[in-house]
Amino acid sequence: MTTFEIRSGVDLHDVQGNIIKGYGRYGFPVARYVTYRINAAVAGRTFIKLLVPMLTTSVPWSESGVVEEGTKQPPSTTNVALTYEGLRRLGVPERSLLSFPDEFVMGMRARASILGDVGASAPKNWDPVWQTEDGQQPVHLLVTINAESSDALAQRYEEVGLAARAANDVAGDSAGVQQLAGHRSAGGADAAFQDGAALRDEHGTPGPKEHFGYTDGISDPYYKDSGSRSSNVIGGGKRLRDSSPATDAGWAPLATGELLLGHTDEALEYPAAPVPSTLSKNGTYLVYRKLHQNVATFDRYAASEAAKLSMEENLFRAKLVGRWPNGAPLASFPTEAEANAFNAKLEQAKADRFDETATPTQRAAATERHLELKEQQSGFDYREDIAGESCPVGAHSRRANPRGSLEFGQDHAFSTPGALVNRRRIARRGLPYGDSSDRSVDNGDHGIIFMAIGASINRQFEFVQQQWMNFGNDFRLGNDQDALLASWPDEDIDPLRARMTFEVDPDGMEVPKICTGIPQFVETRGGDYFFVPSLTALSAIARGAVDPT
Amino acid sequence: MVGAGGGGRLPKSSKHYGLTALCPIKLGTAPGRNSSYEAVVRETLAGLDSHERSPMARVPNTYLARLYILKDVFYEGRSQQEHLKSQYLFFGSDFHGELEPYLRGMWENIEPEVRLIWQHCVAFGSSVNSAESFVDYIKKCQVSNTFLFNGSNDRPLAEQLKGLYLKQEFGDFVASHQGASDDELRSAFLSFAERVQVTKLDGPTWRPGAQTLESARTHS
């Protein structure tokens, strides 16, 4: 038994690693998402049995955790998730199946109207792999592989393929588990898998950018007992009252049950979970969404609308997201000069931290500096900016996580400033895919494999998508949608409806700027809702031993 | 906790009333039909229009109303062997004002639909033939509830619809007149005010029950 288990209250050996670790942050710049159909239960179960020993858990890696005794970071990671139809085909008993939440049973396609998957985003336009002939979910099992290099990725992919073949041999059915092709890629619409990869800078170094040019993957919720560095609570936890958002006194860890089933959540309850508890405990849900990005339209609109509103284009881009393209939050760094100065310090500290020619003492000092600056990147809220004069109220990241600002400056309106937010947090675990170096066209192969993890798809992801991205009422923004994600039915868009306001000081003389005629920048290309079982649950599923009675 | 028959109203001063009524549906086979009363009621509910064409959109001051059939209770998370004695028509409505005038308004505006919906409920046919008897009937079926629909303040519906209308139209006005000169702005605003009739509640406004901006705007 290792020390962190005793300390942590969560058996991190039992929890799949993609739940707690954003692999992208740990130097795994490439990923492969492999989709399977299960035609024979025996083959499916055997496949899972063979996968279990290959799976990556949430046990901290020695370099990055709080714990002395982490495991060594592997060259690649492997995780597995199942749709409702997958669980059914694996022979999970009816009583357990009936205990899953509605949205999971229905699957993402059936939730299209709730999610705003209309028009260009409508399921009929999704990649072939997500199309269904019989109304059932086409994908049953998802294997996600992240790796430090293409070689490590190819090797692990090969090993997973061998496991599938071995499972089919055991079942005596060559199509018992069947890898499903049909992912759109640069080479056509029939790729055997979906690849993802961090975008590379001009030196070929993988970095944190997404295709619109923003630094992404900065904010990450921090949960109790998740085994990650305790200072990540700053900006990642839930906001406390009467303390600065810049320090760890300003935040507390989110309850584990917001992330993992079988643990108490922010309502001090165990989240509704499927039976028996061996099936659900330490498991969670994964939303997989392939989001295509119309880069040419985005660049064109940013340039023309910024000019129309007499703004610097970079400021315009920052206002849409709430962070400058370099990642500095608008709420703390309202001018480009401040944002650039901050970012230069951050980059320098990072370079010094990894500078092999420096002495250990110098590197330790640089590490300290780097971590402090990263805290500044996350440790903010909107309390000093309720009206939205720095960061618009409708900016993408402010919608996604209002950080306590839904009190609208009326302190003590709720028992805690995070009352309306703490149960709506989502852990993002995706990566970009494709190449957008040709910025002149929209229809290349480029976007994000968006993955959201949490204990309730309905309460967390679906709520954020439906109420906060596709609607504005909670922010007193009427029908305004998120500018980045807004989706429209096929009819012509009323240019006045597709709008976003950049607020100003309500007591000042300046006039707010309103961008209008926002085109659709992001289109859904497929995906589904998955259950990410614990290792215990996977073993029980593999043995056909899930017993809900 | 609000006692039985008290409806939901939190806090006490609020004008927002939350009604929940469970009306037992007759047991057995509907005459002349090959199906149960419950199936007939279900069919009736399925045939009702929704949103701005819902009959409830014609009932004054309705914020949100729901009708469905409660077949059996089941509890989440706990296993409890408790079943309903009968099948119930669930009627929930969140509205502005007092219960009795609200129900009278319902009878006055949509009596044929009320009769259609409730006809197979126990004792409805024999006891309800007027606004007052409908009020009595619903009050007998009323159960206490503590949950209110939270998407609305407690102002009269007409005021809320006008407020939403004005907010949307004013937003459009501002967005489409950015950069206009003072003179242009002044004259445009005067004709805007003329058009939206700020103080006229029944004037240009949104339609009750509308679920989309398009349908809200096509006020009949």
Ligand code: HEM
């Ligand atoms: C192509 C699609 C998307 C793009 C380009 C995008 C881009 C970004 C960027 C640049 C940030 C700021 C960086 C950061 O804080 O990590 C961000 C933050 C965030 N986004 Fe997105 N996003 C997309 C889709 C979504 C979707 C679909 C959701 C959820 C429904 C979402 C939820 C969030 C959340 C929760 C944050 C963190 C907010 C915070 O904690 O401050 N994003 N996104």
